[in-house]
Amino acid sequence: MFRLTRSQFLRRLLPGLLGLICAFTFAACGTSTTSGSSGAAGGSNVLRVATEPAFPPFESQAADGTLEGFDIDLFKAIGEASGFTVEFQSLPFDGIIPALQAGTIDAAISAMTITKERAQTVSFSRPYFKAGLAIATKEATTDVTSLDSLKGKRIAVQIGTTGQKEAEKIEGAEIRTFDSAPLALQELSNGNVDAVINDAPVTLYAIKSGNIKGLKVVGQLLTEEFYGIAMPKDSPNLDKVNAGLTTILGNGKYAEIYQKWFGGQPPTLPETAPL
Numbered sequence: 668m669f670r671l672t673r674s675q676f677l678r679r680l681l682p683g684l685l686g687l688i689c690a691f692t693f694a695a696c697g698t699s700t701t702s703g704s705s706g707a708a709g710g711s712n713v714l715r716v717a718t719e720p721a722f723p724p725f726e727s728q729a730a731d732g733t734l735e736g737f738d739i740d741l742f743k744a745i746g747e748a749s750g751f752t753v754e755f756q757s758l759p760f761d762g763i764i765p766a767l768q769a770g771t772i773d774a775a776i777s778a779m780t781i782t783k784e785r786a787q788t789v790s791f792s793r794p795y796f797k798a799g800l801a802i803a804t805k806e807a808t809t810d811v812t813s814l815d816s817l818k819g820k821r822i823a824v825q826i827g828t829t830g831q832k833e834a835e836k837i838e839g840a841e842i843r844t845f846d847s848a849p850l851a852l853q854e855l856s857n858g859n860v861d862a863v864i865n866d867a868p869v870t871l872y873a874i875k876s877g878n879i880k881g882l883k884v885v886g887q888l889l890t891e892e893f894y895g896i897a898m899p900k901d902s903p904n905l906d907k908v909n910a911g912l913t914t915i916l917g918n919g920k921y922a923e924i925y926q927k928w929f930g931g932q933p934p935t936l937p938e939t940a941p942l
């Protein structure tokens with residue numbers, strides 16, 4: 668039987684319901700917001716963009732509440748290149764695709780992996796980052812070395828992520844889901860699980876920055892994943908997001924943002940994600 672707790676209900680279904688209510692209200696009153704009427708070919712000039720902001724260095728919340736990170740700088744630069752502005756909002760990661768489907772947001776940039784399954788319900792931009800999943804365990808742990816070694820073990824993941832999907836393939840594993848990657852890593856640091864499966868750049872950053880203590884990354888990258896900007900299926904904004912991304916990949920702006928958050932030169936990216 669499929670049941671939702673109250674908080675799951677609020678996180679997953681409320682954004683969609685609110686969207687429907689707003690849509691009806693606007694239709695009924697004949698009100699129209701005029702953003703997008705100033706000549707851009709298709710779509711709006713102010714994009715409502717969602718992110719789940721506990722995933723540094725891609726997105727995080729500064730002390731004063733403003734969003735910062737690679738994804739934030741990237742989308743702002745894409746907007747500058749293509750002539751639109753970006754209004755960010757925070758959403759739980761597993762509420763992002765439902766909100767795109769409901770049309771309550773225009774796009775999401777949230778270190779979201781382009782997957783076949785997601786591409787059935789949303790449209791992705793061209794890939795903007797190459798990442799992959801990695802296993803983290805306690806520094807002192809010696810029997811966690813590979814996916815195979817995780818059989819029957821306790822694994823923490825962020826809910827709705829490719830890390831959760833990967834963990835679910837492991838025989839006999841006990842999977843604990845958390846609302847954010849830092850919460851999953853904290854659970855590991857506290858010794859309540861044996862491993863975390865999460866995006867390698869984020870886990871490595873958490874260890875390096877000292878945000879989480881006593882952890883290490885083991886073994887090889889488990890997957891190769893490409894991040895994309897997600898939009899509602901066949902969104903009118905898709906072309907200008909892609910055009911802006913292509914512009915900044917070519918004119919050095921992308922490399923500048925990459926340098927700021929990761930150091931070094933960015934790897935070359937494919938034009939489409941291999942699915």
Ligand code: ARG
Nearest residue numbers: 719722777778779780828829
């Ligand atoms: N790349 C992974 C995925 O798409 C994890 C992304 C989580 N992003 C976030 N902002 N919390 O499932």
